[in-house]
Amino acid sequence: MKQDEMILAIETSCDETAVALVKNGTEIMANVVASQIESHKRFGGVVPEVASRHHVEQITVVMEEALQMAGVTMDDVTAVAVTEGPGLVGALLIGVNAAKALAFAHGLPLVPVHHIAGHIYANRLITEMKFPLLALVVSGGHTELVLMKEHGSFEVIGETRDDAAGEAYDKVARTLNLPYPGGPHIDRLAQDGAPVLNLPRAWLEADSYDFSFSGLKSAVINTVHNAAQRGETIKPEDLAASFQESVIDVLVEKTARAAREYDVKQVLLAGGVAANKGLRAALEAKFSGLPQELAIPPLYLCTDNAAMIAAAGSIAYQKGKRADWALNGVPGLDLEAQ
Amino acid sequence: MKALAIDTSNLVMGIAVVDGEKVIGEYTTNLKKNHSIRVMPAIHDLMKEMNMKPAELDRIITAKGPGSYTGVRIGVTIAKTMAWTLNKDLSGVSSLEVLAQNGKFFSGYVCPLFDARRTQLYTGLYGFEEDRFQAVKEDRLVLRSNWLDELKRLEKRILFLGNDLDLHKKSILEELGDQAVFGSAADHNPRPSELARIGIEKEPESVHHFVPSYLQLAEAEVNWLAGQKK
Structure with missing residues (x-):
């Protein structure tokens, strides 16, 4: 046995x-x-x-x-x-x-x-999960708010309508001629810059938990091009800080609002962009005054x-979930059907 | 020696179980269906029919390509994993060499081929030399016209094998005329039992280092290398 x-x-x-x-x-x-x-x-x-x-x-x-x-x-x-x-x-x-x-x-x-x-x-490897919980999933391919009422149950209450946050990071990094993968470089630059540029925040409909980052990405590219045409240079650190603040504002605000509306016990951060220092700090600052417990896994997870x-x-x-020998890779696998 | 042979390198999916000289089970389909879904159930079912446990196998053999990149990786991944975890020998055989076996009693040369798009072929040339049936021109990715020029100069009859021949038969006949001979339906499906027979004779591979024979770099790598030379 x-x-x-x-x-x-x-x-x-x-x-x-x-x-x-x-x-x-x-x-x-x-x-x-x-x-x-x-x-x-x-x-x-x-x-x-x-x-x-x-x-x-x-x-x-x-x-x-x-x-x-x-x-x-x-x-x-x-x-x-x-x-x-x-x-x-x-x-x-x-x-x-x-x-x-x-x-x-x-x-x-x-x-x-x-x-x-x-x-x-990944969070359960560090701390026990407390339901209901809300997970903010941010990675190169995903930006989602997921509500879990119990183990193995996933309800996507918000998701990106265009680019994932990580994708926007990579594209903006390319505009700044930063090496791939761009996310960590932007995060690093942003630590030394100030969010002085006025970039848009896509809040979408008042009650929506969806995200949109393609407009922000275009705004960054336009800002850089317009400045170049006027012969001005924008400090990359400031651009990175402004872009990062715009992304993080929306992520943190929507997460906090959903946490309140669904009355969750715990908020989890998940995905590759969870390694972002700016996002971690902003979430910690926001939830330090809120009743929900915030869990952020260590970088390697x-x-x-x-x-x-x-x-x-x-x-x-x-829970008895098993695959048979016909299991296949499914590129667009649905989380809610799990 | 008991061996399991797996070929998912092209449309034909083949599984065979052999015990020494004896082919005890063989399963082949020629369908445009997903190998990833079908091959493991096929292995499971065939071995169950044989009443044989994976641990009883002495060797896992796989067709290593050329062929569909994704297809060949499925068979190679399964074979590598089984050989590694069961601590058994692994051997890999050219997918073209397997197909060529269907013409091993032909008196001239045998040319197995798979279509490689844009009038290119994955092909090679096999025949009886030094008392055994073996490659006389190594496997390659080649423009059809160049290959047919090369074959014409051999001035010997050549048996063409492969399910993609429909795409190339006309050109072959135009270039080679009577020199070209074509197999019939059953000759065009590579047989997994032949894969097993050749694989048993090969020196085992290093499991960790074994990779498919793609015969070409990924397109992105080709472009990157071209960019480096500028």
Whole structure:
């Protein structure tokens, strides 16, 4: 009889090949991430075919490293969890097929996990979740407010209507000729600048929790071009600070409003942009005076990793969620249908 | 030696289980359907039919391409993962070499091919040399016209194999005339049992280092390299 639940999880939805082992849902035994970022930098963004090629090169190496680091063997593993989607289809397929082969080889249950559910559950590796809760998910591909009334239940109450916040960061970074990925560079520059430029904030309809960042992105590009035509230069630090403030104002305000309206106990930050210092500081400042508990995971759990997939996979496993051998990668997987 | 062979490198999906010289199970489809969904159930079902557990296998064999990038990665990922986690041997075989086996008793040369778009072919040339059927011209990605020029100079009959021949038959006949011979329907599906037979004879690969034979760089890499030279 296995005493402990041990989930081996695989995440390959974008440009990180990641494998983790998590004991009893919350204890990280190993969390190995092989980043491809150095390879994609030369292209100025993630190239799907190149990402898929790297995943197939790395997958068994990363699985082995994770097992060694955890000091366990496949005999100790209870179930194999894997990111089913959303993500780049060719990239997802490597993780999904590796997970299927692994589960089949050892006769283990296979548990499909939604990538965003993973980002949210990264928080459970640090603190227990208290329902109802609100998660602000911000990453290169997602900007969503997700309401959870219990484990495994996800209601998207707001989402971006155009660009994800992370996408807007990358595009503005390109305008400033910053290297890929641009988000961290903007965040760093913004720390040394002042938000002196008047940039728009897309509040949308009064009762809406949706987001829109394409207008802001265009406003930044226009501001830079207009200044250039007048022969003026804008301090990149100030531009970064102004842009960042505009993004963060909307994210923080809508999050606080939703937290109040849905009367949640806890607010969670999740996703790659959760590494953004400006956003973390603004949320901390806002919620320090509010009744809701604010949880922000450490940086290594914000970016794509497999420990978060194991954390979400543990709950899914306990709820009896299983995939069969026909599991596929689903690039547009729906969170609410989970 | 018990071995499982997996080919998802092109439209034809093939699984075989062999025990030494004996082919004990083989499953092939030629459908435009998703390999990622279908191949693992096919492996499961075939092994169940054999009443064989994964741990009983001595070797996992996969077709390593060329072919569909996504397709070949599915088979390679499954094979690598199974070989690694069960601590079994892994071997990879050219997808063209597998297809060529369907003409191994032909007296001339055998030319297996897969369409590679824009009048290019993934192809190679196989024949009997030094008492065994083997590659006489290595696998390559090539413009059809260049390849046919090269074949014409051989002045020997050539058997063409592959399900994509419909796209190229006319050009082949124009260039090679009587020199060209074409297989019939069953000859165009690579057989997974042949993959298994060749794979058993190969030296095992290093599992961690094994990668598909794409025969070309990703398009973005080609463009990037071109940009570097400017």
